[in-house]
Amino acid sequence: MTDIAVRCENLSKSYQPPLAAVQDVNLTVHVGEIVALLGPSGCGKTTTLRLIAGFERPTQGRVLIGNRVVAGPGIFVPPEQRRVGMVFQNYALFPHLSVAENVAYGLKRGEDRERRVREVLALVGLRGMENRMPHALSGGQQQRVALARALAPRPQVLLLDEPFSGLDESLRDQVRGEVLQILRETQVTVVFVTHHQDEALYMGDRIAVMNEGRVEQIGPPETVFAAPASRFVAEFMGASFFLEGVVREGGLETELGFLAQPVDLPVGTRVEIAARPDDLTLTPDPDGPGRIVRMVYRGSSYLYDVHLSSGRLVRWEGPHTIRYAPGTAVRVALTPGHPLAYFPLREEPEGHRAEQAPMLMDR
Numbered sequence: 001m002t003d004i005a006v007r008c009e010n011l012s013k014s015y016q017p018p019l020a021a022v023q024d025v026n027l028t029v030h031v032g033e034i035v036a037l038l039g040p041s042g043c044g045k046t047t048t049l050r051l052i053a054g055f056e057r058p059t060q061g062r063v064l065i066g067n068r069v070v071a072g073p074g075i076f077v078p079p080e081q082r083r084v085g086m087v088f089q090n091y092a093l094f095p096h097l098s099v100a101e102n103v104a105y106g107l108k109r110g111e112d113r114e115r116r117v118r119e120v121l122a123l124v125g126l127r128g129m130e131n132r133m134p135h136a137l138s139g140g141q142q143q144r145v146a147l148a149r150a151l152a153p154r155p156q157v158l159l160l161d162e163p164f165s166g167l168d169e170s171l172r173d174q175v176r177g178e179v180l181q182i183l184r185e186t187q188v189t190v191v192f193v194t195h196h197q198d199e200a201l202y203m204g205d206r207i208a209v210m211n212e213g214r215v216e217q218i219g220p221p222e223t224v225f226a227a228p229a230s231r232f233v234a235e236f237m238g239a240s241f242f243l244e245g246v247v248r249e250g251g252l253e254t255e256l257g258f259l260a261q262p263v264d265l266p267v268g269t270r271v272e273i274a275a276r277p278d279d280l281t282l283t284p285d286p287d288g289p290g291r292i293v294r295m296v297y298r299g300s301s302y303l304y305d306v307h308l309s310s311g312r313l314v315r316w317e318g319p320h321t322i323r324y325a326p327g328t329a330v331r332v333a334l335t336p337g338h339p340l341a342y343f344p345l346r347e348e349p350e351g352h353r354a355e356q357a358p359m360l361m362d363r
């Protein structure tokens with residue numbers, strides 16, 4: 001069992017009661033781990049981060065850093081005494097201070113500040129830039145200064161708020177890779193906030209998916225992606241459509257065929273099955289029950305929306321070498337090659353069954 005770096009226990013925060021920005025969050029981060037807080041805008045990610053940093057006081061619950069309670073009933077340790085480093089979304093560099101002065105800012109006098117500044121600037125690949133001013137740096141370089149400043153006092157935990165959102169799309173991939181390497185090298189514990197699932201998958205040892213102030217699922221990227229615990233998580237992790245099904249002996253019956261896989265619900269239960277374009281096989285067939293209603297060219301592939309006889313829409317991604325025009329009749333089979341996530345369908349009273357919205361998640 002590894003040591004614990006951060007623990008949130010039943011953590012809640014209400015800015016305007018009874019509305020809760022963060023509700024009953026339980027989160028344990030181990031030493032050296034990188035944990036992503038992932039979720040849509042307003043789900044409480046930043047508030048959770050600020051509660052850990054000490055920029056907000058919890059309404060309920062506790063925060064522990066290491067084994068020390070830093071926030072809880074009757075206890076509040078201010079941010080500067082928590083040994084936590086934070087990199088803000090906009091980097092928040094001091095514009096009138098040089099790179100070296102920015103990095104030295106959080107270091108105590110008496111310590112060998114110059115040596116430490118040199119050390120962390122070398123770590124983030126900015127050796128020789130000590131005297132530059134922030135405005136004379138690129139976005140990626142500014143971010144590395146912010147990272148160096150946060151790492152300089154050797155924090156127990158590093159908190160990053162949307163660390164790549166200020167960067168151009170073209171730079172983002174490269175900078176992500178560089179930052180991840182720096183974080184791995186320093187072996188620092190990291191909690192970071194993002195609303196990009198690909199960023200969470202790439203950087204996180206574990207991902208905590210948040211929705212309306214709560215953590216809906218926490219687990220390794222592969223688990224959260226392949227075995228989402230709720231419909232919300234499935235959707236947020238890129239499921240592009242849902243199919244209806246019924247639990248049968250040995251699998252799920254769907255309008256696209258029988259899906260043989262383990263199912264832990266009683267036979268007869270109606271479910272929704274989360275699927276992605278690569279879970280389907282499509283074949284043009286004049287007598288097929290499906291019809292292509294939309295085609296999007298993506299360069300390396302074509303993306304098709306297919307209308308099934310049930311009225312449901314599914315999405316398929318096909319090779320860029322063949323182009324099927326909208327209107328083409330097709331046969332569609334479910335061929336995932338792995339178990340699909342499913343969720344019991346909430347039964348509506350007779351006559352009130354929810355209509356499926358005739359749209360697909362836009363991804």
Ligand SMILES: Nc1ncnc2c1ncn2[C@@H]1O[C@H](COP(=O)(O)OP(=O)(O)OP(=O)(O)O)[C@@H](O)[C@H]1O
Binds near residue numbers: 039040043045
């Ligand atoms: N200082 C504040 N006063 C009042 N309400 C706030 C405050 N800060 C955040 N909230 C509200 O709390 C909820 C959670 O906000 P939070 O910033 O934690 O979400 P988020 O997931 O980080 O969103 P984003 O990705 O847009 O930054 C939102 O409804 C937000 O409007």
